[in-house]
Amino acid sequence: MTDYRRGRRMRISAGGLKTGALAAQAVALAIAGLTFACGASPAAARQSAGQSFAASARASVAAPAKPVVGLGGFQPLTPWHKPPLELPSPRVLAYLQLTETGVRQAARWGHDGWYCEYLGCSHGPYPLITIWGEVPMFESANALQTASPSSAHRALVDRFGAANERYWDRAVGGYAPYPGDRASNVRVFFDDNGWEGLAFLNAYKATHQRRWLHDAQRAFHFIAARGWDRHGGGMWWNTSHPYHSGPALSSDSLLGILLYDEDHERWQLEDVKMYVDWANGNDREDERQLYLEQPGQPESVNDYVQAPLIYAQYLLCKDGVGESYCEIAGRVAATLAEQDVDAYGWEYSYGPQYDAIFMQWMMDYGQATGVPFWLTLAEVNAEAAATNAGNGHGLWLEGWWGGGIADPETHPGMFRTAAATTRLFAWIDVYAGAQP
Numbered sequence: 001m002t003d004y005r006r007g008r009r010m011r012i013s014a015g016g017l018k019t020g021a022l023a024a025q026a027v028a029l030a031i032a033g034l035t036f037a038c039g040a041s042p043a044a045a046r047q048s049a050g051q052s053f054a055a056s057a058r059a060s061v062a063a064p065a066k067p068v069v070g071l072g073g074f075q076p077l078t079p080w081h082k083p084p085l086e087l088p089s090p091r092v093l094a095y096l097q098l099t100e101t102g103v104r105q106a107a108r109w110g111h112d113g114w115y116c117e118y119l120g121c122s123h124g125p126y127p128l129i130t131i132w133g134e135v136p137m138f139e140s141a142n143a144l145q146t147a148s149p150s151s152a153h154r155a156l157v158d159r160f161g162a163a164n165e166r167y168w169d170r171a172v173g174g175y176a177p178y179p180g181d182r183a184s185n186v187r188v189f190f191d192d193n194g195w196e197g198l199a200f201l202n203a204y205k206a207t208h209q210r211r212w213l214h215d216a217q218r219a220f221h222f223i224a225a226r227g228w229d230r231h232g233g234g235m236w237w238n239t240s241h242p243y244h245s246g247p248a249l250s251s252d253s254l255l256g257i258l259l260y261d262e263d264h265e266r267w268q269l270e271d272v273k274m275y276v277d278w279a280n281g282n283d284r285e286d287e288r289q290l291y292l293e294q295p296g297q298p299e300s301v302n303d304y305v306q307a308p309l310i311y312a313q314y315l316l317c318k319d320g321v322g323e324s325y326c327e328i329a330g331r332v333a334a335t336l337a338e339q340d341v342d343a344y345g346w347e348y349s350y351g352p353q354y355d356a357i358f359m360q361w362m363m364d365y366g367q368a369t370g371v372p373f374w375l376t377l378a379e380v381n382a383e384a385a386a387t388n389a390g391n392g393h394g395l396w397l398e399g400w401w402g403g404g405i406a407d408p409e410t411h412p413g414m415f416r417t418a419a420a421t422t423r424l425f426a427w428i429d430v431y432a433g434a435q436p
Contacts (some may be wrong), residue, residue: 070334072371077289077331082339087346090379093386095429096148099140102422103156105395106137109415114163114179119413129415130177131167131192135199136356136419138164142202143426147433154207161203161212164196168215172239174222189238190227193219194251194308195357201258213262220259223252224271233278234295246293246305249279254308254361257315273321276313280328288335304354306336307361314365333365337373348381349399351407352389352420355381359424363431375431382424389421396421 068081075081109115114128115137121127138160145153169176171184175196178186197219203212227235227248234244235252253275260268283291285298291309293300310329317326335341348355359378366374385400396418399405410417 070331071337071373072330072334072369074327074330074334076335076338076341078335078338078341079287080340084334084337084373085339085346087373087376087380090376090383092379092432093382093425095382095425095432096144098382098386098425099144099422099429102140102396102418102425103137103144105418105422106415108395115415117415118411122413126178128179131164131175131189131196132177132353133414133416134164134419135195136353136416136423138199139202139360140419140422140426142199142206143423143430145206146202147426147429149206157203157207158209161200161209161215164200165215167196168218172222173218174226174239175219187238187240188222189248190223190235191237191245191248191251193223193227194248194255197223197255198251198258201255201262204262216255216259217263220252220255220268223248223255224267227252228271228275233274233282235275244295246279246283246291246295246300246302249275249283250291250305250308250312253279253312257312257319260319261315269316269319269321272312273316276309276316276325279309288341290332290335302350302354303336303348303358306332307358307365311361311365311368314368318368329365330369333362336362346377346380347384347401349401349406351405351410351417352385352396352400352424353410353416354407355400356420356423356427360427363427367431367434375428378424378428379432382428385421385424400424 068075068083070076071084106115109117109119109129111121111127115134116127117123117129117133118127141153141156141160145157163179164175166179167175167177167181169181169183169186169188171182172186172188174188175193176186176188177192197216200212200216200219204210204216223235226239229236229241229244235249237243237245237248253272256268256272256275259265260272279291283295285292285296286301287298288301290301291305292298293302293305310333313325313329317323317329339345348358359374359381362374363378366372381400384402385396388402389396389398389400391397397413400421405417
């Protein structure tokens with residue numbers, strides 16, 4: 001069985017975490033207390049994106065006499081209740097030009113009409129890029145056409161859409177990690193199918209080409225049919241069912257609710273509600289009550305798991321499923337924006353691949369709720385990236401805040417690094433242009 005992505009996930013250590021029965025009790029009490037009516041715009045918040053979520057130890061901190069109201073009017077979920085970060089004022093950049101620069105950089109990885117995983121195609125017998133590596137540039141193309149429609153940008157979206165259809169494995173009925181896979185024994189990842197489906201859906205929104213909507217729909221059909229653990233709940237990481245996956249649950253939930261808003265098929269809404277309810281009851285064994293990459297491992301908190309689940313729950317609320325979902329989304333977001341949620345403040349520096357996902361979907365949530373914090377946060381990080389991400393050879397292969405990249409699965413010369421930084425610039429251009 002071929003597996004092109006073994007070990008690519010990260011695990012972030014966090015200090016001062018509640019575990020076992022204490023954590024379960026804290027999560028249960030928090031969920032039971034969600035009674036805030038969600039008529040006001042739910043908040044957004046911030047969390048250290050792909051960076052290490054090293055929580056400050058708070059075991060002896062007494063609860064304040066008066067609860068702190070966090071970002072967007074929501075109370076954070078942490079036991080220490082601090083106000084939101086005060087962000088610096090970012091410098092406005094030429095995001096369109098930066099995005100187009102990133103698209104031109106991609107040609108350095110070009111090979112036979114597509115892209116390689118590494119510069120020089122130095123990746124053994126499987127040199128071409130996987131879904132996980134190429135989706136950031138697909139999403140960059142979508143953002144270009146969304147923010148600045150043109151025949152050239154439309155052609156770029158169509159090129160990426162057609163190329164991404166090569167990942168469809170008919171024998172499995174899902175998107176396989178490597179282009180051209182056609183075997184039934186290929187290990188297929190349910191988080192890949194979520195990210196791929198979201199990129200196809202954004203391609204449809206950018207071009208109104210129903211072909212791309214169909215491609216997004218078949219990703220979610222595959223997820224619904226084979227990804228969900230129908231015995232105990234939870235979303236499997238891949239078709240071998242090694243463990244439940246927070247990134248799969250997160251990306252698949254958001255894909256499902258966004259498709260529901262296009263298709264209005266009741267089963268999509270019901271499946272997403274099932275996924276999210278399971279996440280709220282089983283995937284928050286962290287003293288900050290943030291979602292985990294791997295349930296049962298409180299040290300596995302990562303930002304790119306949080307953002308899609310926040311936005312998915314906000315959309316569930318707006319689709320009439322229940323106001324408590326707006327409350328949960330707002331409180332998780334307010335927790336991410338809190339001053340002491342981790343040791344890194346507004347500097348997102350774990351890995352561009354993760355952090356760009358977080359920024360894109362939190363900007364979307366911020367636009368929907370009228371909270372500008374998330375756009376400003378992205379702009380602050382974009383200013384740092386524009387200054388620091390270059391490697392001296394015209395390629396964005398370094399961390400956004402200077403130096404190397406902490407993620408052990410991000411290696412030198414990878415396409416995904418430059419593509420993710422391009423994605424950051426591209427989606428800021430979309431949301432900055434949408435501001436009144």
